[in-house]
Amino acid sequence: MDWADELAASVDGPQVVNDSKTPSGTVHVGSLRGPVILDVIARALRARGTTTSLLYGVDDLDPMDAQALLTPDAIEHEMGRPLAHVPDQAGDCHASYARHHAQTFIDTFAGLGIHPDRYYWMSDLYAAGTVDPYIRTALDRAEAVRAIYRRVANVQHPADWHPLQVVCESCAKVGTTIVTRWDGERVFYECRPNLVTWARGCGHAGLVRPFGGRAKLGWNLEWAAQWSIFGVTIEPSGKDLSTAGGSRDRADAIAREVFEREPPLNVPYEFLNIGGRKMSTSKGLGVAAHEIVRVVPPEQLRLLFLRPRPQTAIEFDPSGSDAIPRLFDEFDRLADATAGRPVRGELPAGHESVFRYSLLDPQADVAGIAAAFRPAFGHLALLRQIPGVDIDARIEAEKGAPLTPLEVATLRERAAAADAWLATFAPDKARIAVNRERLPDEAEALASDQRAWLARLAAAALDPNGPPRSGDAWQALIFATATDLGLAAGRAFAALYLAFLGRPNGPRAGWLLASLEASFVVERLRAAAGEPGKETS
RNA sequence: GGGCCGGUAGCUCAACGGCAGAGCAACUGACUCUUAAUCAGUUGGUUGGGGGUUCGAAUCCCCCCCGGCUCACCA
Known part of the structure; x- marks a missing residue:
């Protein structure tokens, strides 16, 4: 864990770590890298004794622009309104669309062991007047803001453009309005039908005091205002924002030149790619987010995100690969190393931190958790496919002692993950299926001594x-029979696997056969041996 | 077009100025309850290409090639 510990060592004084998100829809797995990085930075700071607060903002005054998440008849009315003012489509007792979706990501974060000290809601801050001084400054210095956009982002706004959007008094939309005048107390705004393509303004125009939640700063200014309001010192941001001339550059410049404050330390981070491509459920590329969460438990997911340096893109291709078993194995190796058990191969730098930060609970008994017995994921996936195996008893036997409650919980979690993996991403070679219809074609490769033994x-x-x-x-x-015929045990087992599974290896053969009806087993043995099967009386 | 990241063994990655390494895979051997287990071992490399700096470069600098993401409208 060089990167987080190094970062923590490089700063002085109390730290405020912040991030914020627009609650526009569901959270996909790739977007969880940011929150994990945020959390790990906070943990690394606290591990050094640095006074740290972790904040998470909900940008719920942002306009609704996710058409797909609205009912068809709600689109005309709701698109462009602040998310905090849009009714909850799900109708499950949340005060608004924003509250509903924010709750889903708050829950998701909690599931990953991420617990900010405080969630703040921009709609609350605006309503309380907290943002008003920054609105005033931004309007007073609108020319400076326009100059920053020209210089930093090469964006040319009209000479009367102001970095503020009023919530329309007529149609209640915020995404469709533009401010063209500021007299020091009131702004003149228009709600334009065609300002944006995704929402239609009503055409209303008016003069209004833009304070107390009646208007909203432009995104880059709102970001910089958050930094000033909370005294943010560290804020990671994804590469979509961290690019040259992108939002982060603009917000940095606005912080310095308009709000006159040094922007927080940026920790730019790359995304998670699935098979070399950006993860995108909507395009059908890669893998649906909720599927990965089912297959990869929280601590392994944390490990996936925090092990590489933030600025390194993560290549993760779980489909038809051993990527997921490997992730478990890596976790177990780190646990072994932390517990002082011998570990093969090299360990990453700062592997103790990597393991500790992967755990859900920051206060966890690291040594105790590391020492716990964990069944290897691949092994478990195998056992889950063999009928009649008492997994608990089997794993307990492998441990050689009764399982602790923690170990039972780990076993349950992994068994569920293994089932989900086998049902989704696992390569065919990881799946065991007895071919009940007929003798597998691969059995033709059986040698005569193997056939003789099968008959025997x-x-x-x-x-x-x-x-x-x-x-x-x-x-x-x-x-016994193999020894009688002088057949090496390995060749005998291979013959069985070919006859039943069509592959040269497999699970513990005796238990596999015991799980099948004896009549079927005998019939198949004879068929593989080259004897007639059906005609046996 | 701008920016960022990456290219090291079949795969996933480490090494970040000091002998190119690990895991998995493959291969070989051992093991009469083991058969995707365990143990031992082997193979595998022009570090994308070219130049430069240096006693010494995967590592630093410059140019190029390839792959990917991202921005350029809004958040």
Whole structure:
């Protein structure tokens, strides 16, 4: 964890770490990198004893622009209105659309162990008059703001443009209005039908005191105002904002030149790419966000996001790959190292921090958690596919002692994740399916000594006391018959897997056979041996 | 067009001025209850290309190639 600890070591004095988000819709997994980085920075600062507060803003006075999330008849009326004023479409008792969607990301953050000291709502700050001084300054210095836009972003606003949008007194929209005059107390604004493509203004014009929530600063100015209001010292931002001439450059310049305050330290971060492409559920590229959350538990997801340096793009391609099992393995390796168990291979720099920051609870008993027994994900995925396996008993046997409550919880979490993985991303080679219809084509590759042994096993299964009933019994019979014929155990097992699974390896064969009906097993053994199967009486 | 990130073993990545490494995969061997386990070992590299700085460059500088993201309207 070089990056967060280094960052924490590079700053002096109390720190205010901030981020904010527009509650316009659901949160997708790629967008969780920012909050994780934010949280890790705060934890790293606190680990050094730095007084730190972690803030998260809800930009709920931003205009509604997510058409897809509205009912068709609500689009004309709601598009362009402040999110805080749009009714909750879900109708589940939230005061507004903004409250509803903000709640989903607050819940998501909490699920990832991210608990800001305070959530603040821009609609509240505007209503309370907290933003008014910045509105006044921005209007007084509108020419300076326009100059910044020209210089920094090469954006040429009209000479009468002002960095403020009034909530229209007639139609209540904020996304459609433009301010063209400021007399020191009131602004003149127009609600234009065609100012933006995604919402239609009503044509109203008026003169209004733009304070107390009746108007909203432009995005870049609102950002800079937040910094001044809260004394923000560190604020990460995604590459979409951190690009040259982008929002962050503009907000930085506005902070310095208009609000006369040094902007916070930026920690630009890259995104999460799925298979080399930006994760996008809407385009059908990559993977739906909610699926990943089901397959990757919170602590592994934190690890995924915090292990690389923020400015490094994360390539994550869970589909048909071992990326997810590897993520679990890496987590377990870090746990082993933290617990003082021997670990193969190299460890990342500052691996203790990487593990500690991956945990949900910042106050967690790191040593105790690291020492806990964790079943390997790939192994668990295998066990989940074998019928009749008592997973709890099996894992407990592997540990060699009763599982603690924490270990049981980990096992449950991983078993669920393994099931979800097998149902979605797992490569075919990770899936075990007994081919019940017919002998797999791959069984043609069986050698004559293997076929002879399969016939022998089939015969042995029928005499003298009927087929084995347990995995142990099958396993014993497999070894006994193979030894009789002088067949190496490895070749015997390979023959079984080819006959039943169509592949040269598989799960513990005795238990696999025990999970199937004996008649089917015998029939298949004979078929694979080259004997007629159906005709056996 | 501007910006950012990346290109190192088959895959995922580390090394950030001092002998190019790990995990996984592959391959070899061991193991009579093991068969995706465990253990031991092996293979695998012109660090995208070219120049420069340096006693020494994957690492720093310049140019180029490739891949990706992002901005340029709004937030």
